[in-house]
Amino acid sequence: MNLLLVALIPFAGGIFVAYISRFGRLYSAWGAGVVTLLALAFLYPSIADVFAEQTVIQRWRWIPMLGLDFAFRLDGLSLLFSLLILGIGILIIIYARYYLSEQDDMGRFYAYLMMFMGSMLGIVLSENIIQLLIFWELTSLSSFLLISYWQQRHESRSGARMALAVTGGGGLALLGGFLLLGEICGSYDLSVILASGDSISQHPWYLPMLILVLLGAFTKSAQFPFHFWLPNAMAAPTPVSAYLHSATMVKAGVFLLARLYPALSGTPEWFWLVSMTGLATLLIAAYIAMFEHDLKGLLAYSTISHLGLITLLFGMDTPLAAVAAVFHIINHAIFKASLFMAAGIIDHETGTRDMRRLRGLWQFMPHTASLAMVAAASMAGVPLFNGFLSKEMFFAETLHHINQPWGWLMPAAATLAGIFAVAYSLRFIHTVFFNGTPVDLPKTPHEPPRWMKVPVELLVAICLLVGMLPALTVEPILGVAASGVLQEKVPDHDLAIWHGFNPAVWMSIIALTGGILAYLGRRPLSVLHDHIGNRLEFKSFYNSLIDLLFKIAGQITRLLNANSLQRMVLVFMLFIMTLGVTSFIDSSPALTGNRVLLPMDAVSLLITIILIIAALGTVIMHRQRLVSLILLGAVGLGVALVFVKFSAPDLALTQLSVEVVTIVLMLLALYFLPQYSPKESSQTARSRDALIAVGAGTGVGLLVWAVLTRPYQTIADYFMSNSVPGGGGTNVVNVILVDFRGYDTLGEITVLALAGLGIFAMLHQLKLSGSEADQQGRPWDNDMHPLIMASFVRLLLPLALLVSIYILLRGHNLPGGGFIAGLITAVALIMQYLANGVSWAQTRLTINMHTVISAGLLIAALTGLASWVFDHPFLTSTFGHLNWPVIGEFELASAMAFDLGVYLVVVGTTLLILVYLGLVHKESHTNHVRKRIR
Amino acid sequence: MISHIAILPVICPLLLGALLLLLQKQSLQTVRAVSVVSVSILVVLTGYLLDIVNEGEILVYELGNWPPPFGIVLVADRLAAWMLLITSLVSLFALLYAIQGTDSDGPHFHALFQLQLFGLNGAFLTGDLFNLFVFFEILLLASYGLLLHGGGRLRTMAGLHFVIINLVGSTLFLFAVGTLYGLLGTLNMADLAVKAASAADEDVALIRTAGLLLFAVFALKAALLPLYLWLPAAYAYTTAPVAALFAIMTKVGAYSILRIYTLIFGSQAGSVADLIAPWLLPLALATLIAGVLGVLASTHLRQQIAYLVVASIGTLLIAFGINTHTSIAAGLFYLPHSTFAAAAFFLLADIVATRRSEMSDRFEPGPVIAYHRITGTLFFIVAILIAGLPPLSGFVGKLLILQAAIPHAALPWIMGAMLITSLLTIIALARSGSMLFYRAQLPQTPHTTTNNETGSQQKLTSGFSSLAIVVCLLALCVALTIGAGTVSEFTLATANQLLQPEGYVQSVLGTAR
Amino acid sequence: MLDFAITVAFGLVTMAVGMCCWRLLRGPSTPDRILALDTLYVNAIALLMLLGIHLGNALFFEAALLIALMGFIGTVALCKYLLRGDIIE
Amino acid sequence: MLEYFLSLLILTGAIFTFIGSLGLLRLKDFYMRLHGPTKATTLGVGSLLIASAVFFSSRDAGVSLHEVLITLFLFITAPVSAHLLAKAALHLNLHSHAKIPVNSAHPVEDKDSEIDGARLAAPTKENNSSDISPPHKSV
């Protein structure tokens, strides 16, 4: 339980400190300190177990399907890192409390910092690698927030985004790697993974997995060529830099190398990939560091270089090298944290970090200068300081392969890097604290507040203690940490300051003298640097890459999505045709089946030909809109005749009614629209479209042919035999509509109602005003409502209503039904509007159409619901034959009520649409009419 | 006493929709209250339904008391109940956001909203292919109405494209259904599954054609490449609550793909088995990439979210395209996540756009907005969710999909595409976020004049409840993350149910295949 | 006899439909086309009646009735459009 | 006997239907063409409807007179259609072989009039000007 709390307390603490900051600026600093101590306290109970060579594992189930548990692990390595994170963390908290200025939001800062701390602890304490990855990405996210803390600054934003892109991207690669690793081992638990090193390296996925994992590690620890994000992350407040780049963020990368060392190492792939990356980073970064002008920049590149060193050590793939790596992790964390803090003090007290402006600060801040000098000496690897010890172990390990061809290369490179390190350390101290007297600094420098120096003092003291008394101080923790890395007994190593004149000592001596010489001869070197230096920084390369990415994305997106309907339809058609063609090619079936076909008669042939000609005529003349509309009417009539021919009277009735209403609606719209479509498609486009049309038509034609020539069996017989006994109607189509598939019809009238509502909403507040003359400029006829039409149309109304009731009532047994009846009623009423005008008709038809629609829907739905009373499912119909005196027998069916609902919806919707469209136009002249329809 | 629970999620919104039409003259407050209460009840109902079917039983509701395959049946299995619950949850929050004021931009918002739910729920529950078409039309027409709600040039144009392309899609749907009926003589999905599996050899090619045509229809609704072109404008230019509700709309296409191509054309379907296997995965991968390229190319936030929806559809269909128990389970976990996250993002984008007044949601530096801290934090969280970064549900979802992809032959492609697109999403969202929140100029004068005091105060209060709705949606995602164990167990059970269609067929037809 | 008459009648009416269609496509004026469409509707009624007698099925009556009603409305709407532009005003 | 009567009715109907459409085809201006269908189809369809009524009355039990309704309907509507068509033609100032009384003619020069049937091709003149100016939009 306690390990879970160690990782989670900082997250809860983050929220806590953000909250308490409202009570006082410094509350959050205190809060953060308490939270950190609390985490440390929860860590404490398990420490003894670790020193007793035990691995503490605590586990909670989370997602079994994924093999993802909340599992925490404390071994030497985890312990070392936890202590570094928490220990340096508390120093940073103290330091930052003085560093941050009045304008900075303390609550936000400490909240982010706590989140970051929790994420780091999560990484190092994870037993499950997926869980490790979760915390890994959380460090990317929280570091994004920390780096962009001063969000109004451009370099903060861009630095943070760059860090997020690189480390977050690396995390994604790591995710891939971990998934493969988990699959190889059959578990995401480190205990399993660390025990199955052999099977891992023999697995065919080893190399891709390794590359993915290393991508994660290398991006995080800023290894070449992913190093460029780190210097840009220096835009963060210095406490953040001190934390992220000494003990945490970048160390996560090397932590991962250490963590997976037993599982992944021991192969040539590991050796070459890790050591070469480390070596390149070590050299290149150390080289650049020599020429950096920004104090933090110098430290940043130095950090990269030291991380390269650690990486190189892991890559060397010997147990002792791993021990050295762990040792250097500790040392680097301590001296780098103190150096960053010192740099922060300088920045804080002088207002600049530019080494071209800083000089002679010794006289203003001797105390700080002394501290910085100790830390820098440690960084340079000067004897008696902790850095020296691990560096010498490093030098010794480089000689491991000296007998192999090219074996001299590694010690040579290591020495060269040592020279660079001495040179930049020297430069840091000399330029800033000596080298004359400062001029023109933004602030007059002086020593910082007492408590700002305390963390530095503590760290520097550790540098010295470890440097001089390694066996007493660092040995125990180094021992358990190294055994945590190796997961086996740690090889013998001697942490003495002096081992006699061995080759490593000679390398150190060369590095020290060479470094001093290089610093003295820095001017010619910087000329050289001017030629190649910037190329190694990669920042502009990254930026142009990102710019290119956005540019290409923009181009492709614009190419794909021109926001053109024609393009969409074209693509859709081509897609359909591709699917259709491929499915046929795949199985090369016989197109024609063996059903007995119907003979063709001359009348059908002629009517079909006429229909086809009318259809083609519509297409050819489609630019003359009114003409094409008239032709469309003919085609619709033809289709209705086809329905009649093929035994579908109900369809013919429906088609005819719908056809006319559609034409009326189109005419209403056409009044406002242009009368002619311009000829604007190119010949090519038209040919292309014609080709597609012919293709689609042929496809559908063949499909029809193929289906029609095949015999089939359907569920239709059931309907035929149950229509009368079960549905109470002889018109099977109608019984299907109101009974067998009444649910479809319920949906269908909802669609209709929705169309009405949608159109009403669309026209809402839309002002339409038509022209006073037709397209030829001829004024409209004065006679708005020709008398002869008006009087006969009025006469037709009762007649049409009679017909519509007839159609409604007989629908169940003979062609007809609610829908057709509804359309007839609607059309009869529309006729009144047409013949007598909106105002005239509106005063005579005062029913609210919304109510009619609603009533229709409710009647239909409630008819369906009524069956619940009889414990039947929704829409179960019932019917009975009543025998009344005089009238005789007649049928009552619940389906009729349902059909009435249909009828009402149709009437309501049709009238709503047509009349409202007419009204909206009227609206542009007068304002009083509209109220009535609502 | 027979149980009507399976039909309640359909009937309630229908009755409510009709009722709200009657109530249209009542005060807006009444309409809002009725609407919210009914959707809340729907949440409870669908939750209860899920609880029932989670026992493994498949509820079959025979409408009109006609036995299948002759009458229409509703089939509530785990998948259907899952979709229903997700729908009702997302619609509840969309509705809560809408009643902050969007609903009064035009008439009939609430009736359209209820009928939209009627269409969605009906589509998820139906066990009949033609009835699926009908409910597609209902939900489409309702969505047309909602999409156009409020009006405006860009919205109208996007709506026009959306409507026309979907009309073409509906026509295609009918062609496909017709062909299937012409060959197999039935419409009931279970019955179709039985008949398709035992189809005569000479009919197989035609059935496959029909199946693929149907796939094109669903691909259009789901916005699968190359048929996603309608989506960006439609989603970017509609009102926020509608866009949030539309987060579920593409999922209807995905649902249908899952349903039809496991049940009728699944791996046990004889000579029509695994019909879309060669198509789905490659297209889904391409959709993901195209979506993310769009995310990078976007010039304003809502457009970016629309493309994120495209990308999420790609991801979802990758999961379905892998077509194993675990991948489908992963997809079904990812589905609610992407729905809630997209909904939250659309709402948040609207809050940002409103606060930035004339700058709207364009990626240009603008003024510091009210509650910028909490808004920025929410943006950060939503971005994490959408990009699939740890620790939230987006990560869990992607992880489940990736893990399920491991045995698949196309693993390098799937993993490469998913990881790289995640990175690109991070890059794009980091840029958008820093543009909208970090580059904001601080207000010149912090104090408003006394005249404006009450007005701005009121606006801030209402702004706070808008933010609270976003927070609730995010809380759903967090709940999904914490309960990932339970949820993934459920989705795995769902996937198992889907990949053993005999159970479905047995429940509907009463006989085994 | 009846069959012969029906066959001849079918031929004549079909030719009538063809002629209407020709006028429909040819125009030249819009009223010509509307007239052609109107006539087409009437011819369709004739066809339906013949079909009904031919097949001995009385179920074509409603279709014919509806054609009469709908054809009229179509023609009126189109004429109104030519006269006034706005058909519902 | 009945069969002959029926045949006669059917043939009469068909012939008049045919003649009506023939008039539509042959006659020289719109006003003249208007006479063909409005007259001949009335009797043509009327005969057919009567034939149908007789046929079904004789075949089935009971009388089938509902065809009369269609006739009635056509008798009411056909003249109205014709009237409106003529009115529209006058409004459009269509070319007429008969002299149109002065006070009935429109003063505006007519573009839509018959130019020897040569207007099958799309009216390119109009479409250039047609859609450039949308209706006046009032906001």
Next chain:
Amino acid sequence: MTMRSRFLPHPILSPLLAGLWLLLTNSIAPGQILLGLLLGWTIPLLTLRFWPERVTIRKPFTLVRYTGVLLYDIIVANFVVARLILGNPDRLKPVFIELPLDLTSSLAISLLANSITLTPGTVSARLSEDRRHLLVHVLSENDPDNLIAVIKDRYERPLREIFEQC
């Protein structure tokens, strides 16, 4: 409006509709008769607002006779027109005539116009705005004045008697 007219607004229309209903249903079953009467009663009530003026037929017998004449004329006209159409189109002498009207009621004018259109070779083309003249297109006529006289005598007079004159 009197109680009676409110209860039965169109005494002529109601039985007419009932009759039409029986025609529609092709049945004279008692139930249908009852239903027909019910509809004949309710439909006029429902459509009252669309058709408020009452139609009174003063001379029903004249109406019957008028209908007979009209039907006869239509049949004859059809043969005449058929011959004209089948003949040489060049020999046709189309003419427009302006028919002065004595009728005033809308229904009567409309009936006249319809009758003209239904009868031989004539189409009523336009009613003047003051409703005093009806423009009629004649397919072929050598003596327009005679035609006017015939129309006025054969159609307009009976219509006046039926609908207007006491």
Next chain:
Amino acid sequence: MEALVSILIGTLTGCGVYLILRNRTFPVVLGLTFLSYAVNLFLLVMGRLTIGKPPIIAENITEYADPLPQALVLTAIVISFAMTAFVIVLSLKAYLEMGNDHVDGKHKS
């Protein structure tokens, strides 16, 4: 007869497809109407061709056309009517808002 029907439905589909590829809303609406004609006929004939046998139960008639496709077409007609109405008004609205009736709202000339 089957061939005739195939050609007819194919032609209607082709006409519809060509028209929906036009760049003004009006022809697109026409095209959608054509497509709905085509698909309605398609659905109907999926129940195979039967002449003179409407599915209305009557004594001494044993053969009927398949009623189910007819019911489906009825539903389809109504739905496509609703959709067409909607799209007509929408294109009108688009025209008024954009000032032209190009499907993408731009005036190319």
